[in-house]
Amino acid sequence: MTDQPTGVQKLNIIKAINAGLRRSMEHxxxxxxMGEDVGKLGGVFRVTDGLQxxxxxxxxIDTPLAESGIIGTAVGLALRGYRPVCEIxxxxxxxxxxDQIVNQVAKMHFRSGGRLRLPMVIRIPYGGSIGAVEHxxxxxxxxxxxxxxxxxxxxxxxxxxxxxxxxxxxxxDPVVFFEPKRxxxxxAEVDMDARDGILxxxxxxxxxxxxxxxxxxxxxMVKTCLDAAAAAADDxxxxxxxxxxxxxxxxxxxVYDSVRRTxxxxxxxxxxxxxxxxxxVAARVTEECFYSLEAPVQRVTGxxxxxxxxxVEEEYLPDxxxxxxxxxRTFAF
Amino acid sequence: xxxxxxxxxxxxxxxxxxxxTPEGLRVPNEHYDALIADITGDDVRAMYRDLVLGxxxxxxxxxxxxxxxxxxWASLLGQEAAQVGSARALRAQDHVFPxxxxxxxxFCRGVDPVKLLALxxxxxxxxxxxxxxxxxxxTIVIGAQTLHATGYAMGIQRDGAIxxxxxxxxxxxxAYFGDGAxxxxxxxxxxxxxxxxxxPVVFFCQNNQWAISEPLERQTRVPLYRRAxxxxxxxxxxxxxxxxxxxxxxREALQRARDGEGPTLVEAFTYRMGAHTTTDDPTRYxxxxxxxxxxxxxxxxxxKAFMVRGDLADQAFFDGVEAEAEELAVHLRAACRALxxxxxxxxxxxxxxxPTPDLVAQRESMTTYLDSFAEEVAR
Ligand SMILES: Cc1ncc(C[n+]2csc(CCOP(=O)(O)OP(=O)(O)O)c2C)c(N)n1
Numbered sequence: 001m002t003d004q005p006t007g008v009q010k011l012n013i014i015k016a017i018n019a020g021l022r023r024s025m026e027h028x029x030x031x032x033x034m035g036e037d038v039g040k041l042g043g044v045f046r047v048t049d050g051l052q053x054x055x056x057x058x059x060x061i062d063t064p065l066a067e068s069g070i071i072g073t074a075v076g077l078a079l080r081g082y083r084p085v086c087e088i089x090x091x092x093x094x095x096x097x098x099d100q101i102v103n104q105v106a107k108m109h110f111r112s113g114g115r116l117r118l119p120m121v122i123r124i125p126y127g128g129s130i131g132a133v134e135h136x137x138x139x140x141x142x143x144x145x146x147x148x149x150x151x152x153x154x155x156x157x158x159x160x161x162x163x164x165x166x167x168x169x170x171x172x173d174p175v176v177f178f179e180p181k182r183x184x185x186x187x188a189e190v191d192m193d194a195r196d197g198i199l200x201x202x203x204x205x206x207x208x209x210x211x212x213x214x215x216x217x218x219x220x221m222v223k224t225c226l227d228a229a230a231a232a233a234d235d236x237x238x239x240x241x242x243x244x245x246x247x248x249x250x251x252x253x254x255v256y257d258s259v260r261r262t263x264x265x266x267x268x269x270x271x272x273x274x275x276x277x278x279x280x281v282a283a284r285v286t287e288e289c290f291y292s293l294e295a296p297v298q299r300v301t302g303x304x305x306x307x308x309x310x311x312v313e314e315e316y317l318p319d320x321x322x323x324x325x326x327x328x329r330t331f332a333f
Numbered sequence: 334x335x336x337x338x339x340x341x342x343x344x345x346x347x348x349x350x351x352x353x354t355p356e357g358l359r360v361p362n363e364h365y366d367a368l369i370a371d372i373t374g375d376d377v378r379a380m381y382r383d384l385v386l387g388x389x390x391x392x393x394x395x396x397x398x399x400x401x402x403x404x405x406w407a408s409l410l411g412q413e414a415a416q417v418g419s420a421r422a423l424r425a426q427d428h429v430f431p432x433x434x435x436x437x438x439x440f441c442r443g444v445d446p447v448k449l450l451a452l453x454x455x456x457x458x459x460x461x462x463x464x465x466x467x468x469x470x471x472t473i474v475i476g477a478q479t480l481h482a483t484g485y486a487m488g489i490q491r492d493g494a495i496x497x498x499x500x501x502x503x504x505x506x507x508a509y510f511g512d513g514a515x516x517x518x519x520x521x522x523x524x525x526x527x528x529x530x531x532x533p534v535v536f537f538c539q540n541n542q543w544a545i546s547e548p549l550e551r552q553t554r555v556p557l558y559r560r561a562x563x564x565x566x567x568x569x570x571x572x573x574x575x576x577x578x579x580x581x582x583x584r585e586a587l588q589r590a591r592d593g594e595g596p597t598l599v600e601a602f603t604y605r606m607g608a609h610t611t612t613d614d615p616t617r618y619x620x621x622x623x624x625x626x627x628x629x630x631x632x633x634x635x636x637k638a639f640m641v642r643g644d645l646a647d648q649a650f651f652d653g654v655e656a657e658a659e660e661l662a663v664h665l666r667a668a669c670r671a672l673x674x675x676x677x678x679x680x681x682x683x684x685x686x687x688p689t690p691d692l693v694a695q696r697e698s699m700t701t702y703l704d705s706f707a708e709e710v711a712r
Pocket of ligand 1: 036065067089093096364434473474475510511512513514515541543544546605608
């Protein structure tokens with residue numbers, strides 16, 4: 001029916017998610033894609049490119065310009081047995097739909113005593129460094145991770161993007177799926193067939209093994225941390241990089257295990273610092289690994305300011321140097 | 334089942350207020366003629382200048398974006414008459430709540446176009462002073478400003494600044510938004526608020542037919558101006574490419590508001606000639622024929638034809654405006670390139686009225702961090 005790629009393909013994240021959506025739609029006729037401009041245009045980032053052509057306007061739905069409407073009608077469709085995959089065009093535009101997500105989507109299963117299920121996915125391109133105007137570069141993940149009833153995941157590379165979107169669609173709980181827009185165009189090899197060796201959706205991954213200090217990150221910051229690890233290796237320091245992948249539930253087993261070996265942890269994210277995901281990771285690692293820690297857990301994050309104008313965003317965003325600086329701090333104790 | 338488009342269900346072309354045909358012929362209108370009876374040749378020439386300079390600001394900004402000087406630009410091409418006509422209906426004490434495309438309205442309100450460029454360059458997020466021009470900040474979250482406009486109008490009402498009969502005192506608010514925005518909850522809530530409070534606000538919808546890639550049929554099955562009836566206030570559809578008609582219709586709506594008669598929905602029926610923004614590719618979703626059709630309705634050409642026909646201007650006038658536009662463009666290019674980047678620590682300014690201890694500490698740590706590079710270089 002469609003030209004589904006097979007074998008090992010070199011894809012960027014956009015193409016990988018597109019292929020994942022395609023595969024899910026072929027596999028299950030109940031899967032719907034809905035959002036603003038997802039049809040003919042293929043979404044403003046072209047993540048849904050070609051899907052309407054192949055699956056029709058019934059399954060790839062250009063919605064009215066109304067986020068509460070998108071999420072709210074998806075709730076109804078999910079209750080009716082469909083599996084809607086909603087696209088929110090940009091991070092900063094999720095808020096008109098926030099009430100539906102937090103009050104309705106997250107609680108339906110609980111309120112119904114487990115009788116109702118909402119198998120829906122809310123895709124949100126997020127994060128900065130693309131030189132955009134305001135509301136187009138935000139990292140709102142903590143709001144959602146703070147809400148019980150939602151699963152919150154984020155991919156950092158094409159392989160995960162391809163598999164995680166399919167896993168998210170198959171899940172019977174609602175998933176908020178964050179896509180790192182600054183990494184959208186980075187390519188890597190994706191095994192389109194081999195299900196074996198694919199991690200469960202809700203698990204962290206060791207992105208790079210190392211021995212001297214642990215760096216935990218997710219989404220767009222994983223690559224920054226891998227770059228930092230490469231630079232550190234040149235200086236003879238071995239960093240272990242962990243890609244958290246899932247923010248709710250947080251899978252910290254790999255982090256605990258790593259910190260017990262390295263004794264040092266730096267947590268990195270673009271979102272504001274205070275009460276962010278990094279705070280939770282630091283608290284939990286302190287609880288679990290206190291006697292293994294050689295230094296306090298360090299955070300490298302955005303500052304506690306609104307996301308700044310594009311011409312200063314690189315100063316706001318954590319970069320390789322700030323990560324290395326924090327690693328240095330953990331060795332200073 | 335297929336999700337059918339509304340094309341088949343579209344009712345016959347509804348009433349459209351038009352005072353100038355696309356060929357520049359003056360269409361008499363019993364009701365609206367009176368609303369522009371005071372307009373002189375000078376006024377028409379002034380509006381022509383607004384249209385041309387507004388278009389030039391826009392064209393220059395698109396060029397600057399292509400040269401990498403702006404991160405993004407949302408072009409107003411095709412919508413000049415809707416913006417100039419409505420803006421010239423405003424009095425000094427009236428307030429404007431725009432979206433992100435109202436560059437010609439900003440121009441008419443005296444906002445320095447360089448400040449618009451600064452926003453799209455990523456230097457700041459709106460550096461003009463709304464208190465100076467009564468032109469509020471651009472709003473990117475679709476529809477949000479319609480509620481702000483309504484609330485502001487409720488404030489004017491409370492302050493007793495309507496219905497006094499004093500033309501220098503009675504004030505109104507105008508909220509700009511697009512056809513896509515009419516689907517947002519906020520816009521519908523603004524309609525309800527304005528209606529039940531009888532707030533002095535004019536909802537000015539520039540129906541440019543497209544919300545990025547989605548045609549009007551994705552947002553509505555009834556002509557937008559008719560929505561107003563359901564909320565309990567008048568709605569009117571005006572030819573958005575006819576500056577005189579936009580002026581007349583908006584004048585009437587604003588006056589109703591100032592007189593204490595409540596809100597009006599104006600639907601300016603127009604067309605977005607360019608891309609949605611400089612990152613958009615309209616060839617993916619719309620046909621060239623549509624564009625060609627609307628080219629014939631160009632808002633500037635029709636005023637020009639009207640002026641030539643009525644001997645309202647000679648070639649020297651048109652050349653003069655052209656020269657002024659060229660001069661403005663040269664100024665914008667230089668001024669845009671000269672805009673300094675903000676200093677890194679400026680991101681900590683104005684997060685709160687008084688900085689918090691946490692932010693002071695974060696600013697210090699950024700400064701120390703940045704200074705560490707300077708030291709390294711020095712070493
Ligand atoms: C709440 C929200 N959702 C999505 C967007 C992304 N977006 C920006 S402009 C636009 C289309 C707006 O169409 P319309 O209201 O018709 O105004 P136009 O741009 O055509 O003037 C969309 C979907 C946004 N800015 N805000």
